[in-house]
Amino acid sequence: xxxxxxxxxxxxxxxxxSVEKYREIRPIERVQLVSQKKIKFLDVEGNxxxxxxxxxxxxxxxxx
Amino acid sequence: xKRKIMTTLLLISYATMSEVxxxxxxxPPTVSFNIDHIWVLLSAALVFFMQAxxxxxxxxxxxxxHGNAVAIKNLIDWIIGSLxxxxxxxxxMFGKSSYGLIGTDLFxxxxxxxxxxxxxxxxxxxxxxxxxxxxxxxxxxxxxxERTGFIPYMTASAIVAVVIYPVFxxxxxxxxxxxDNPAWLADLGFIDFAGSTVVHSIxxxxxxxxxxxxxxxxxxxxxxxxxxxxxxxxYSYSVLGLLILWLGWWGFNGGSQLALDGAVGDIILxxxxxxxxxxxVAFFHCYWFQNRKxxxxxxxxxxxxxxxxxxxxxxxVNHFGALAVGLTAGLVHNYGYDLILYKLKLDDPVGAxxxxxxxxxxxxxxxxxxxxxxxxxSRLTQxxxxxxxxxVAFVFTITVSYVMFTLLKKTIGLRVxxxxxxxxxxxxxxxxxxxxxxxxxxxxxxxxxxxK
Numbered sequence: 383x384x385x386x387x388x389x390x391x392x393x394x395x396x397x398x399x400s401v402e403k404y405r406e407i408r409p410i411e412r413v414q415l416v417s418q419k420k421i422k423f424l425d426v427e428g429n430x431x432x433x434x435x436x437x438x439x440x441x442x443x444x445x446x
Numbered sequence: 447x448k449r450k451i452m453t454t455l456l457l458i459s460y461a462t463m464s465e466v467x468x469x470x471x472x473x474p475p476t477v478s479f480n481i482d483h484i485w486v487l488l489s490a491a492l493v494f495f496m497q498a499x500x501x502x503x504x505x506x507x508x509x510x511x512h513g514n515a516v517a518i519k520n521l522i523d524w525i526i527g528s529l530x531x532x533x534x535x536x537x538x539m540f541g542k543s544s545y546g547l548i549g550t551d552l553f554x555x556x557x558x559x560x561x562x563x564x565x566x567x568x569x570x571x572x573x574x575x576x577x578x579x580x581x582x583x584x585x586x587x588x589x590x591x592e593r594t595g596f597i598p599y600m601t602a603s604a605i606v607a608v609v610i611y612p613v614f615x616x617x618x619x620x621x622x623x624x625x626d627n628p629a630w631l632a633d634l635g636f637i638d639f640a641g642s643t644v645v646h647s648i649x650x651x652x653x654x655x656x657x658x659x660x661x662x663x664x665x666x667x668x669x670x671x672x673x674x675x676x677x678x679x680x681y682s683y684s685v686l687g688l689l690i691l692w693l694g695w696w697g698f699n700g701g702s703q704l705a706l707d708g709a710v711g712d713i714i715l716x717x718x719x720x721x722x723x724x725x726x727v728a729f730f731h732c733y734w735f736q737n738r739k740x741x742x743x744x745x746x747x748x749x750x751x752x753x754x755x756x757x758x759x760x761x762x763v764n765h766f767g768a769l770a771v772g773l774t775a776g777l778v779h780n781y782g783y784d785l786i787l788y789k790l791k792l793d794d795p796v797g798a799x800x801x802x803x804x805x806x807x808x809x810x811x812x813x814x815x816x817x818x819x820x821x822x823x824s825r826l827t828q829x830x831x832x833x834x835x836x837x838v839a840f841v842f843t844i845t846v847s848y849v850m851f852t853l854l855k856k857t858i859g860l861r862v863x864x865x866x867x868x869x870x871x872x873x874x875x876x877x878x879x880x881x882x883x884x885x886x887x888x889x890x891x892x893x894x895x896x897x898k
Contacts, residue, residue, distance in 0.1 A: 384669075387664075392856075392859035396864075398661050409897040410894065422864055424664065426668060427665035428665045428868060437893075437897060438896075
């Protein structure tokens with residue numbers, strides 16, 4: 383499963399961002415989003431990818 | 447038996463006639479009424495009924511699990527839009543003008559009825575205009591359906607009802623309540639009889655910015671950007687909605703004459719001609735020249751596109767002109783549909799942008815192309831004025847909408863959660879219908895190392 387988009391909770395709603403936009407967020411902020419369960423990694427059809435698998439997938443594609 | 451029936455009938459007849467003969471000679475009571483008022487009030491009711499048409503049309507076009515939310519959103523759109531337009535929007539649109547830019551009185555409905563300087567229709571005019579304003583809002587709702595959060599959408603809807611719709615409306619229709627009001631686009635000669643631009647394009651351009659900023663529904667496009675098939679709930683329900691809309695358009699266009707005179711019949715007939723011609727062209731153009739791709743939505747959207755296009759010029763064209771407007775609007779719709787979905791890759795579940803945006807622009811230009819103009823205005827001059835009007839509408843609406851949606855996206859978030867989107871949006875609560883909460887088994891330090 384490849385991460386295609388990321389859903390982030392903002393106040394009462396959500397924002398959908400690309401992997402590139404996600405990479406622009408500072409690592410410490412990304413960790414906070416994960417810890418606070420405000421982030422969901424999604425494949426191209428919108429299915430949820432487990433967080434750890436998603437982070438590894440993003441890293442893998444980055445180093446490819 | 448027969449004798450008994452005959453006797454009973456004779457007795458009843460005698461009793462009735464004897465009562466009539468016994469009555470003093472008096473003429474029936476007279477009721478004073480104004481036929482124009484009745485016509486505009488009836489038209490307001492027809493335009494209000496269009497809300498039911500939009501609801502049925504949209505519910506049929508979206509996926510089945512989202513139907514309830516779309517219907518509820520349409521209902522609340524009417525409630526919020528009508529109240530806000532009553533309190534503020536109407537005054538901005540039709541109040542005493544400040545430099546031809548915005549209206550400054552008639553807020554909270556004060557001064558609408560029995561205003562010696564204002565329209566004799568008074569509150570009836572107000573009711574008619576409420577129904578118009580909420581039509582613009584509903585267009586936005588359709589375009590952004592299936593993924594937009596309730597609170598951000600309603601906030602956007604309120605801003606449209608207070609700022610975007612009435613401000614631009616004032617520039618074109620600001621002289622409808624106070625005849626001597628300056629309305630700078632109308633004063634230039636811009637003609638938009640019943641709102642191809644003022645109502646339909648404005649709604650569509652807000653929706654265009656909305657769907658661009660919020661992005662497509664999850665899974666709408668594959669990894670190469672090609673659209674994937676999303677099954678609409680029920681086209682037959684959309685057809686019912688379309689027919690309600692079509693009927694409502696009799697009031698939308700016919701009522702915009704603001705009087706029941708000899709022109710009303712022609713206006714309504716022109717409306718029907720354009721809708722039918724556009725539907726015919728949209729269907730067969732798609733059938734023969736576009737490989738029947740998206741045939742149903744193009745056919746239904748084409749009909750509404752024709753109705754939208756004729757809205758600006760229904761009082762200015764003859765029946766052949768209306769036919770020309772409809773035939774061309776069908777093509778404009780089909781090419782606009784493909785442009786939005788396949789070229790720009792924007793997700794508009796109900797096809798609102800090609801219908802209300804592109805056909806709205808085309809209809810407004812048709813005033814100059816097919817309309818009967820005064821002897822002092824050439825077609826080219828009128829075309830320039832019409833083009834200026836639609837450009838101003840586009841730039842103004844896009845700019846304000848961009849600021850509005852960007853702020854909403856950054857502050858409260860525009861979308862619903864992926865779960866809500868997948869299983870159908872539940873207004874007023876957060877859905878959690880399949881995915882279980884994930885437990886992270888790593889510390890924050892370990893996560894940070896992984897993310898660096």
